[in-house]
Amino acid sequence: MKTINYQGRKRGMMKPSEKGRKSDNLGLRYTASLLAMVTVAVPSVAAAQDTTTNDNTVSEIVVTGTRVIRDGYQAPTPTSVIGAQELTAKAAANIADFVNELPSLSGSTSPRANVGSLSGGLIGVNALNLRNIGANRTLVLLDGQRVAASTLTGLVDINTLPQALVKRVDIVTGGASADWGSDAVSGVVNFVLDKDFTGLKGSIQGGVTTYGDDRNFNISLSAGTRFADGRGHVMISGEIAHNAGIKSIGDRKWFNSSKLFINPAYTPTNGQPQLLNLPGAGFATATPGGLITSGPLRGTYFGQGGTPTQFNYGSIVSGNIMVGGDYLYADFARSGDLDPKLNRQSLFGRTSYELTENVTIYGQASYSRATSRVASLNQFNFGAATVAAGATSTASSIIIQPDNAFIPASIAPRVTTAFALGTFNQDLGPAIATTRRSSQRYVLGLQGDLTALGKEWQWDAYAQRSVNNVYTDGLLTITSRFNQAIDAVRNPTTGAIVCRSTLTNPTNGCVPYNIMGTGVASEAARNYVLGTSWGRSKLKQDVFAGTLRGEPFSTWAGPVSLVTGIEHRRERVSGSNDPLSTTRSFFAGNFLASFGSYHVTEGFLETVVPLAKDLPFAESLDFNGAVRATDYSTSGYVTTWKAGLTWAPVSDITFRVTRSRDIRAPNLAELFQSGQSSTTSIVDPFRGNAATTVFQVTSGSTTLKPEKADSLGLGVVLKPSFIPGFAASVDYYNIKIEDAIQTVTAAALVNQCFLGNTQFCSQITRNTAGVITSVAVKPVNVARQKSRGIDFEASYRRPVAGGDVRLRVLATRFIENTTNDGITPAVDTVGTNGTNGTARNTLPKWRYLASIGYDYDPVSISLTGRGFSSGVYNTTYVECTSGCPTSTAANMTINNNRLPGALYFDTNVTVKLPHDIEVFLAVDNIANKDPAQMAFGTGIGSAPLSINPLLYDVLGRTFRAGARFKL
Numbered sequence: 001m002k003t004i005n006y007q008g009r010k011r012g013m014m015k016p017s018e019k020g021r022k023s024d025n026l027g028l029r030y031t032a033s034l035l036a037m038v039t040v041a042v043p044s045v046a047a048a049q050d051t052t053t054n055d056n057t058v059s060e061i062v063v064t065g066t067r068v069i070r071d072g073y074q075a076p077t078p079t080s081v082i083g084a085q086e087l088t089a090k091a092a093a094n095i096a097d098f099v100n101e102l103p104s105l106s107g108s109t110s111p112r113a114n115v116g117s118l119s120g121g122l123i124g125v126n127a128l129n130l131r132n133i134g135a136n137r138t139l140v141l142l143d144g145q146r147v148a149a150s151t152l153t154g155l156v157d158i159n160t161l162p163q164a165l166v167k168r169v170d171i172v173t174g175g176a177s178a179d180w181g182s183d184a185v186s187g188v189v190n191f192v193l194d195k196d197f198t199g200l201k202g203s204i205q206g207g208v209t210t211y212g213d214d215r216n217f218n219i220s221l222s223a224g225t226r227f228a229d230g231r232g233h234v235m236i237s238g239e240i241a242h243n244a245g246i247k248s249i250g251d252r253k254w255f256n257s258s259k260l261f262i263n264p265a266y267t268p269t270n271g272q273p274q275l276l277n278l279p280g281a282g283f284a285t286a287t288p289g290g291l292i293t294s295g296p297l298r299g300t301y302f303g304q305g306g307t308p309t310q311f312n313y314g315s316i317v318s319g320n321i322m323v324g325g326d327y328l329y330a331d332f333a334r335s336g337d338l339d340p341k342l343n344r345q346s347l348f349g350r351t352s353y354e355l356t357e358n359v360t361i362y363g364q365a366s367y368s369r370a371t372s373r374v375a376s377l378n379q380f381n382f383g384a385a386t387v388a389a390g391a392t393s394t395a396s397s398i399i400i401q402p403d404n405a406f407i408p409a410s411i412a413p414r415v416t417t418a419f420a421l422g423t424f425n426q427d428l429g430p431a432i433a434t435t436r437r438s439s440q441r442y443v444l445g446l447q448g449d450l451t452a453l454g455k456e457w458q459w460d461a462y463a464q465r466s467v468n469n470v471y472t473d474g475l476l477t478i479t480s481r482f483n484q485a486i487d488a489v490r491n492p493t494t495g496a497i498v499c500r501s502t503l504t505n506p507t508n509g510c511v512p513y514n515i516m517g518t519g520v521a522s523e524a525a526r527n528y529v530l531g532t533s534w535g536r537s538k539l540k541q542d543v544f545a546g547t548l549r550g551e552p553f554s555t556w557a558g559p560v561s562l563v564t565g566i567e568h569r570r571e572r573v574s575g576s577n578d579p580l581s582t583t584r585s586f587f588a589g590n591f592l593a594s595f596g597s598y599h600v601t602e603g604f605l606e607t608v609v610p611l612a613k614d615l616p617f618a619e620s621l622d623f624n625g626a627v628r629a630t631d632y633s634t635s636g637y638v639t640t641w642k643a644g645l646t647w648a649p650v651s652d653i654t655f656r657v658t659r660s661r662d663i664r665a666p667n668l669a670e671l672f673q674s675g676q677s678s679t680t681s682i683v684d685p686f687r688g689n690a691a692t693t694v695f696q697v698t699s700g701s702t703t704l705k706p707e708k709a710d711s712l713g714l715g716v717v718l719k720p721s722f723i724p725g726f727a728a729s730v731d732y733y734n735i736k737i738e739d740a741i742q743t744v745t746a747a748a749l750v751n752q753c754f755l756g757n758t759q760f761c762s763q764i765t766r767n768t769a770g771v772i773t774s775v776a777v778k779p780v781n782v783a784r785q786k787s788r789g790i791d792f793e794a795s796y797r798r799p800v801a802g803g804d805v806r807l808r809v810l811a812t813r814f815i816e817n818t819t820n821d822g823i824t825p826a827v828d829t830v831g832t833n834g835t836n837g838t839a840r841n842t843l844p845k846w847r848y849l850a851s852i853g854y855d856y857d858p859v860s861i862s863l864t865g866r867g868f869s870s871g872v873y874n875t876t877y878v879e880c881t882s883g884c885p886t887s888t889a890a891n892m893t894i895n896n897n898r899l900p901g902a903l904y905f906d907t908n909v910t911v912k913l914p915h916d917i918e919v920f921l922a923v924d925n926i927a928n929k930d931p932a933q934m935a936f937g938t939g940i941g942s943a944p945l946s947i948n949p950l951l952y953d954v955l956g957r958t959f960r961a962g963a964r965f966k967l
Contacts, residue, residue, distance in 0.1 A: 297419060
């Protein structure tokens, strides 16, 4: 909760890529034109400094946990607030980075967590995840209004919000669908803007890591003024931010090439663990310039200039993984970016005008764009152990024929049969993906007061149009061209090296590509085998909403507050993609356009009823209830509700309880996705658990219905009068989700087919050699999920030695986070600092954040500690080194299942200078603590390797410095 003061009268509340750029620029021009018109229509900001403040200032309590606005009311739903002082002191490069440090958030989507997501459309996205039960179950609001999704999967990219004007962030940690609608299952994050800002303010800051990389800067400028004798107000704000990123994870000294793999010595009876988690590991079936993995020349790799060299397999070899030997040379995980490059710009404007004493018109327009670029992993092919007679190269395997013209002369006489080759394709470089997002948002509304039934009422009605454009491309190999180009032979007539296919089709344009060695491929060959896989999506959201609030009558304990409203929303997606992606012709990417729309109409009612006041053992007792009726065009009618009590037996202590039914409706991807492909690695039990890279093809389903969640919250708030300035709260939550929407992974689906569930087998596609090439999956309402935990928060502020001391502690104890999809065994991920399967279910038992600050004019200084408890890679693993029990699919044995916790210290210093200027310095991870290594094995696909950036600080010590001013 926050008390805010309102000034003035009391109010109520070509080429597709070029096409994308033109559309973005058009939106920018529209927004800029609107802002320019309202700016020209008013006096300068300098004049605003002389505007007098109305003495009749109104104080109101604004609580995101409820729509009720009422003096002194405490909602039963817990709400944590990040205030203006904390936001400015942290000086984060991105506001999402700071919000994600709160213990109640875990598993959020961040740019660093998605460097491998070439096909998922998540590169550069900052999305928030309360309780780690899914970012799409956390509702993001901007000034209490729904924000359009930035991705097809329903995530809101915080990069698109006008961060320079955010004065506080409210985090509601409880079900709130009855108040705010779908998606508010785990809670709501509301970014509250300073809509009444007058004057001129700006900031500039820059940052860098202790290693001299990840250089970043942020520049913002905001102006606001009143006009027409105070009846009108206008403001505009702009921001530019840049992050250069960090290119290679292998450049960090802490990188130790850890891998997780099957112990080749394991048997069910010898007492050894089935899984080994070891550092110093690389890949045994691929090298940068190619490694022969079959036949008599197995173990020959091609180095610089194509020189054949004997490969050192090290001490342990298990499938694609080995330990020791030439592991450093054979670990392409070292090449992936640690932090993607990100540029973002935003422009925001708002104007309001009092048409009459009781009616105000307001409008706002915003435009933002963000461009991210990431170099992911190399475009790899693992070599096979054997080659069938007559076999040729496919999307997942490379076969070199004995007459290949690029086989070095030194070994050519020994090559009498075809051999398999594994390679990282070093000459092609890593897969490069770029994502450009633009967001346009326009709001036009009326708000005011009226008198009805002898009572004062406040009303607000608005219309909103949002358009988000997403363009993603990847420079990737075209599989058919690649396979033709590497099959090079001598032209029997001219002796020139040509593609074998050119002998029978001389005009096919194929350029022979030398795959054997590094630094040997020609530029022409690279250009021939590489292409751009691109996809463009346009997400549109239209909202029409109105609310009415007042106090129609009173009980014996005080006035009853009532809020009611209606909302109609329409969501649409359309897009386009390149022709080759339609046929999944690329190594990865293969973006497909999706088309579809739905609409929803809602009506809601919320009330606060005081039941007791100023009685013995009942300083106050209030009931808070809400109900929302919702009708979806796709799935029909659903009702959500909330009931809660707040009871203060004395003024020093308040108890609160909330029970709610919440929903999450299927998003546009779950409904309408058009077979999006992503690469993932699985083991094929039909082929002796052979590791195979496949396409997982995900399609939408219009038969989905909303998820249903039942939430319970119990809490107590302490504000002891004998300790002025101190407040504390403890809250327990229990969330149960039924009919949860979940997509069974390709790996789980193949395993179920192997176990005899034949209904899954038709979704698996194999080539003529019996190797899986793709697995088709789609979301279903099949899962159940349960999440329980306890939140702690305490704050204290008091004058000390002429200044003020500030203390704040937040912590969350996660008790349970279980998902049961009805197919695979239920897994509780609490205590997981690593992964479960291929999904990141990071959820340590404890997360905490504590800060202490001292303000002594003109200096403010603070020290923050943030951290989490130790945990495991996977809560289902059984750790042992000898005498191990028999390993099972549900409980595999492993030699090391431990991952350490971490405690990081941050500090910042702010100095006030004359003329309202501040300079500041912030240092994060003062001790430069290294992240723990994750051993991810062969899970390439969308899963980053070797670290967990969702939990551990992977940047190292970082510095930020800058200045702010306000006139």
